[in-house]
Amino acid sequence: MRTENGLILENLEISFETYRMIVKTSIATEAKCGQFVQIQVPGYYLRRPISICDAEEDRITFVYKTVGDGTRAMSQMKAGESISLFGPLGSGFPMEDRDVLLIGGGVGTPPLLFTAKKYIASGHHVCAVLGFNDAKSVMLEKEFKEAGCDVYVATMDGSYGTKGTVIDAIEANNVTDTFVLSCGPLPMLKAVSAKYTDGYISLESRMACGMGACMGCVVKDHEGESLRVCKDGPVFAIGKVVL
Amino acid sequence: MDLSVKLPGLNLKNPVIPASGCAGYGRELAELYDLSVLGGIAIKSATPKERFGNPTPRIAETPMGMLNAIGLQNHGVDYIIEKELPFLAQFDTEVIANVAGAAEEDYLEVIKKMNSSEVVKAYELNISCPNVKHGGIGLGTSPELAANITKLAKEVSEKPVYVKLTPNVTNIVEIAKAVEKAGADGLVLINTLLGMRIDLKSGKPLLANTTGGLSGPAIKPVAVRMVYQCAQAVDIPIIGVGGISSAEDVLEFLYAGASAVEVGAANFVDPYICPKIIEDLGSVLEKYGNASVAEATGRSFK
Numbered sequence: 001m002r003t004e005n006g007l008i009l010e011n012l013e014i015s016f017e018t019y020r021m022i023v024k025t026s027i028a029t030e031a032k033c034g035q036f037v038q039i040q041v042p043g044y045y046l047r048r049p050i051s052i053c054d055a056e057e058d059r060i061t062f063v064y065k066t067v068g069d070g071t072r073a074m075s076q077m078k079a080g081e082s083i084s085l086f087g088p089l090g091s092g093f094p095m096e097d098r099d100v101l102l103i104g105g106g107v108g109t110p111p112l113l114f115t116a117k118k119y120i121a122s123g124h125h126v127c128a129v130l131g132f133n134d135a136k137s138v139m140l141e142k143e144f145k146e147a148g149c150d151v152y153v154a155t156m157d158g159s160y161g162t163k164g165t166v167i168d169a170i171e172a173n174n175v176t177d178t179f180v181l182s183c184g185p186l187p188m189l190k191a192v193s194a195k196y197t198d199g200y201i202s203l204e205s206r207m208a209c210g211m212g213a214c215m216g217c218v219v220k221d222h223e224g225e226s227l228r229v230c231k232d233g234p235v236f237a238i239g240k241v242v243l
Numbered sequence: 244m245d246l247s248v249k250l251p252g253l254n255l256k257n258p259v260i261p262a263s264g265c266a267g268y269g270r271e272l273a274e275l276y277d278l279s280v281l282g283g284i285a286i287k288s289a290t291p292k293e294r295f296g297n298p299t300p301r302i303a304e305t306p307m308g309m310l311n312a313i314g315l316q317n318h319g320v321d322y323i324i325e326k327e328l329p330f331l332a333q334f335d336t337e338v339i340a341n342v343a344g345a346a347e348e349d350y351l352e353v354i355k356k357m358n359s360s361e362v363v364k365a366y367e368l369n370i371s372c373p374n375v376k377h378g379g380i381g382l383g384t385s386p387e388l389a390a391n392i393t394k395l396a397k398e399v400s401e402k403p404v405y406v407k408l409t410p411n412v413t414n415i416v417e418i419a420k421a422v423e424k425a426g427a428d429g430l431v432l433i434n435t436l437l438g439m440r441i442d443l444k445s446g447k448p449l450l451a452n453t454t455g456g457l458s459g460p461a462i463k464p465v466a467v468r469m470v471y472q473c474a475q476a477v478d479i480p481i482i483g484v485g486g487i488s489s490a491e492d493v494l495e496f497l498y499a500g501a502s503a504v505e506v507g508a509a510n511f512v513d514p515y516i517c518p519k520i521i522e523d524l525g526s527v528l529e530k531y532g533n534a535s536v537a538e539a540t541g542r543s544f545k
Contacts, residue, residue, distance in 0.1 A: 216302040
């Protein structure tokens with residue numbers, strides 16, 4: 001965990017309102033799957049927590065959606081520019097010695113790619129089920145396939161893959177894995193938590209400090225204890241946190 | 244340059260203190276740097292019992308700043324004394340305990356319990372939090388109530404009492420004078436400005452609490468003005484706070500009349516901001532012709 005000015009190597013639109021930024025930074029060497037980095041966008045006060053989509057040697061890949069002014073400004077940054085990073089932050093997905101089912105929704109998909117590569121590198125079978133609103137929003141399908149995953153895609157409007165949710169795609173394709181790692185919008189995480197008990201989910205939150213100091217991003221567990229998404233998470237065991 | 248500052252109860256090696264609520268109890272920043280470089284640390288508010296605080300979202304960004312509506316989340320004074328203060332004891336820095344509550348007796352209960360701690364060097368009465376329904380800002384917006392809680396706190400306190408005031412008032416000078424008269428050892432100026440944002444998609448307030456406290460560079464001119472006004476009206480020292488992000492900002496607050504400063508939201512933007520400011524401060528003081536922190540204090544009106 002440190003602050004560093006990275007060098008932007010690439011910042012391209014890869015899907016609808018979705019960009020891939022590759023940054024040269026030594027933070028890459030410390031990055032674990034499921035962790036995130038606090039990114040400073042010039043002209044915006046707080047940093048943006050962005051998940052790590054991939055990290056190798058001296059480069060980190062971020063895949064992010066332009067959801068507001070800050071991420072839109074981030075999408076306008078150019079290769080060759082410097083970008084201030086603080087990370088890696090958060091708990092990350094655990095590396096367990098077994099096959100895994102990855103369930104990603106929308107912009108929750110990127111951190112699962114790094115996770116898929118780690119599980120495949122340790123000799124495990126990985127099935128990735130990815131859900132999006134429509135065909136133009138589908139992202140990273142090719143990358144998951146190239147990493148060696150079985151990939152199933154669902155779109156809510158049926159314009160690509162199975163029509164419906166990730167749960168519909170799991171049922172349509174008879175996916176039988178039971179150990180799940182998941183990241184995506186809250187309704188999806190609720191559906192995943194209702195179907196599976198063994199595994200972990202990664203939460204999203206508005207954050208200020210990103211390191212556990214400000215208590216801006218807390219959630220409650222079922223015992224009523226508060227947990228910080230940035231520091232105690234963003235990855236929590238399924239069923240631990242009140243969604 | 245010697246940056247040390249001596250204030251009631253506080254022997255600060257330099258005038259830079261992370262503000263309450265922005266550094267927790269020091270554990271997170273301690274992963275990044277040695278807290279002993281800091282002049283002091285104002286720890287997250289303590290209340291008699293555990294408080295979860297407000298629902299989320301608790302954070303919203305603004306131009307040159309941010310809104311927060313945490314709501315004084317803390318584990319309660321007993322937990323803080325048992326679990327958090329011993330951790331801070333290892334550092335050579337002055338610990339200021341921020342004290343909060345829903346009613347006057349809450350403040351007194353926290354102070355009585357913390358009196359026995361050797362780690363806590365002074366109290367900072369938080370009568371200025373905009374994010375709690377009772378107590379907090381309610382005690383800080385009337386000179387009579389502010390003076391009364393100050394007097395009660397001084398009666399039970401075995402350590403110096405600083406009073407952190409809210410800017411959300413018509414006349415901060417009369418409140419500053421009232422708490423001075425009631426026995427305050429110092430002032431902390433200012434807490435956050437009450438604000439809100441509305442989400443354009445939903446048409447609803449962005450914060451679950453509807454309103455929150457504005458901090459960051461956006462409020463710096465307001466803080467400088469209030470420090471400047473109060474410093475000329477009272478004889479007790481002032482710790483300035485509000486949007487400080489650089490050694491130049493520190494100097495501006497010193498010139499306005501502050502004897503030391505707290506750094507808040509800037510810790511979220513750059514977690515190393517306090518050590519950086521401390522490193523730069525000597526040369527910035529020198530650049531503008533100041534031989535010490537004390538010499539700079541109040542220069543704008545002296």
